[in-house]
Amino acid sequence: MIDLKKLRENPAHFQLGAKAKGIPVDIERLVALDAERRRLQTESDRLKADQNRLAKEVGPQIGKLKGSLKGKHGQEARSIELEIEALSAKPTQLKAAVQELDAKIQELDPKISEILLHVPLPPDGDVPVGASADDNVEISRWNPTGFDPSKPFHAQRGFRPKTHLELVRDLRLADFERGVKLGGARSYILTGDGMALHLALLRYAIDFMVSGNGFLPMSVPVLVREEAMVGTGFFPAGREQAYHIEETKRGGGYDMHLTGTGEVGLMGIHMDEILDEADLPRKYVTVSTCFRREAGAAGKDTAGLYRIHQFDKVEQVVLCRADEAESRAWHKRMIGYVEELLRSLSIPYRLLQCCTADLGPKNADMVDIESWMPGRGDFSAGTGPAGAYGETHSASRLYDFQCRRLNTRYRAGGAAGKGDTVFCHSLNNTVLASPRFMIPLLENHQQADGTVAIPEPLRPYMGGRSKIG
RNA sequence: GGUGAGGUGGCAGAGUGGUUGAACGCGCCGGACUUGAAAUCCGGUAGGCGGCUUGUCCGUCUCGGGGGUUCGAAUCCCCCCCUCACCGCCA
Numbered sequence: 001m002i003d004l005k006k007l008r009e010n011p012a013h014f015q016l017g018a019k020a021k022g023i024p025v026d027i028e029r030l031v032a033l034d035a036e037r038r039r040l041q042t043e044s045d046r047l048k049a050d051q052n053r054l055a056k057e058v059g060p061q062i063g064k065l066k067g068s069l070k071g072k073h074g075q076e077a078r079s080i081e082l083e084i085e086a087l088s089a090k091p092t093q094l095k096a097a098v099q100e101l102d103a104k105i106q107e108l109d110p111k112i113s114e115i116l117l118h119v120p121l122p123p124d125g126d127v128p129v130g131a132s133a134d135d136n137v138e139i140s141r142w143n144p145t146g147f148d149p150s151k152p153f154h155a156q157r158g159f160r161p162k163t164h165l166e167l168v169r170d171l172r173l174a175d176f177e178r179g180v181k182l183g184g185a186r187s188y189i190l191t192g193d194g195m196a197l198h199l200a201l202l203r204y205a206i207d208f209m210v211s212g213n214g215f216l217p218m219s220v221p222v223l224v225r226e227e228a229m230v231g232t233g234f235f236p237a238g239r240e241q242a243y244h245i246e247e248t249k250r251g252g253g254y255d256m257h258l259t260g261t262g263e264v265g266l267m268g269i270h271m272d273e274i275l276d277e278a279d280l281p282r283k284y285v286t287v288s289t290c291f292r293r294e295a296g297a298a299g300k301d302t303a304g305l306y307r308i309h310q311f312d313k314v315e316q317v318v319l320c321r322a323d324e325a326e327s328r329a330w331h332k333r334m335i336g337y338v339e340e341l342l343r344s345l346s347i348p349y350r351l352l353q354c355c356t357a358d359l360g361p362k363n364a365d366m367v368d369i370e371s372w373m374p375g376r377g378d379f380s381a382g383t384g385p386a387g388a389y390g391e392t393h394s395a396s397r398l399y400d401f402q403c404r405r406l407n408t409r410y411r412a413g414g415a416a417g418k419g420d421t422v423f424c425h426s427l428n429n430t431v432l433a434s435p436r437f438m439i440p441l442l443e444n445h446q447q448a449d450g451t452v453a454i455p456e457p458l459r460p461y462m463g464g465r466s467k468i469g
Numbered sequence: 470g471g472u473g474a475g476g477u478g479g480c481a482g483a484g485u486g487g488u489u490g491a492a493c494g495c496g497c498c499g500g501a502c503u504u505g506a507a508a509u510c511c512g513g514u515a516g517g518c519g520g521c522u523u524g525u526c527c528g529u530c531u532c533g534g535g536g537g538u539u540c541g542a543a544u545c546c547c548c549c550c551c552u553c554a555c556c557g558c559c560a
Contacts, residue, residue: 037519038518038519038520041518041519041520041529042519042520042528044519044529045518045519045520045528045529045530046520046528046529048528048529048530049527049528049529051540051541052528052529052541054540055487055540055541089540090540091540091541092540094540095540253549253550254549254550274479274515274516409516421515421516
């Protein structure tokens with residue numbers, strides 16, 4: 001959520017931001033509704049002040065009179081009752097006026113929050129303006145020694161590469177037919193070494209962040225309430241992407257949603273909390289199963305392990321002080337962790353600066369990391385697939401957008417009881433998502449004999465083995 | 470799933486219709502005492518929203534959440550959420 005006060009001061013900034021992201025939102029109407037709401041509240045508060053003052057003056061008198069009414073009858077009682085009535089008249093009148101104003105405010109509130117929840121965080125000034133993901137800008141590349149993505153795979157390695165689909169089939173790493181039988185389209189079963197590799201990757205990634213970089217490992221719910229989805233900024237815009245458990249339809253008190261990323265759980269941890277500044281930054285990592293409906297992606301990447309409804313992901317999240325420089329520094333650092341991880345696994349990758357159109361409502365800035373996948377890209381009969389980069393990671397910088405929605409704050413100024421409460425900044429980045437990451441891993445490390453070499457750091461997690469197949 | 474008990478400030482815990490945004494205690498902050506610390510004493514210590522005269526300012530709301538009764542609600546009524554205990558079932 002953006003700061004309504006800032007929007008009041010500079011609506012144009014938010015209008016431009018929404019436009020750059022290609023998100024339609026009626027900011028003029030929001031500004032008008034907000035002004036009306038404040039007018040009503042000021043008026044209501046004024047009347048309530050009268051009410052309270054009157055209650056203090058008149059209330060005790062009424063109490064006394066009511067007390068003296070006991071045991072009185074006839075004429076005497078009647079005159080006391082009249083007195084009470086007279087004293088109550090003004091407060092009753094005020095009450096009606098207040099109720100009328102408050103009713104109007106209550107009518108306005110859902111309209112305001114409806115729009116407010118849709119106002120995206122404007123992209124930072126240094127984010128390139130673009131119309132679609134095609135306008136993303138490459139920042140850097142890294143290649144293991146001897147690898148050059150501009151040359152065909154077989155020219156470098158001396159054999160035609162298999163796609164991950166072929167590798168998975170030949171090495172019996174996954175069973176798509178039975179997966180689909182069980183779970184429908186985009187389902188799969190990892191089998192044998194496929195499952196072993198999947199687990200090895202996740203465990204390596206977790207250990208890398210915990211032992212290597214001081215992140216605190218957490219388990220988090222993947223079945224969460226609406227508040228967590230709205231708070232983290234996935235709802236309302238991304239409602240179509242999440243599976244919805246309609247418990248209310250069977251008599252339950254509330255519905256649940258399956259999370260599409262561990263970010264929801266990790267960020268939700270400190271919902272409605274005020275943290276001590278001294279306890280920041282918080283560095284959390286989780287591994288969780290992620291569920292995505294992939295609505296609107298029909299027909300896209302239908303085969304294989306690239307686009308699936310259920311996968312597992314190691315995710316990193318940082319909560320830090322509300323300081324732009326600090327936030328930016330963490331973004332770089334969190335990307336750096338992933339670079340180090342990818343290098344340790346000898347996977348070629350590139351960093352992409354996402355343009356404004358590719359950002360999504362909650363990001364001020366986003367950097368994608370794409371891993372080289374030899375099995376993707378144009379196919380030629382002679383040399384096989386040309387290879388292409390495919391997205392495997394995404395690092396977001398959100399300022400206080402998420403924490404404002406989640407109401408996650410800290411007390412500034414160090415010492416307890418002092419300083420303002422301010423919303424934290426939050427950041428998140430993939431550490432490793434599998435099975436998707438198995439694609440670059442299998443395809444890059446395949447050998448001419450059809451086996452796949454296991455990169456050194458994964459071997460301890462694979463029973464010391466050096467290859468699959 | 471059944472039965473019962475509860476949800477009050479950072480924590481613990483009073484308060485069952487009238488200056489109670491909230492006692493007492495602990496914690497924390499400031500001060501005094503002390504060579505320093507401890508102990509002791511004094512004072513202070515929630516958040517949201519709005520306003521303008523932007524102030525050590527004013528108003529308002531908040532005792533799990535929402536609604537209601539009342540001149541007045543932490544306190545009474547209704548709905549929801551959550552926690553705990555025991556029983557049943559169960560990975």
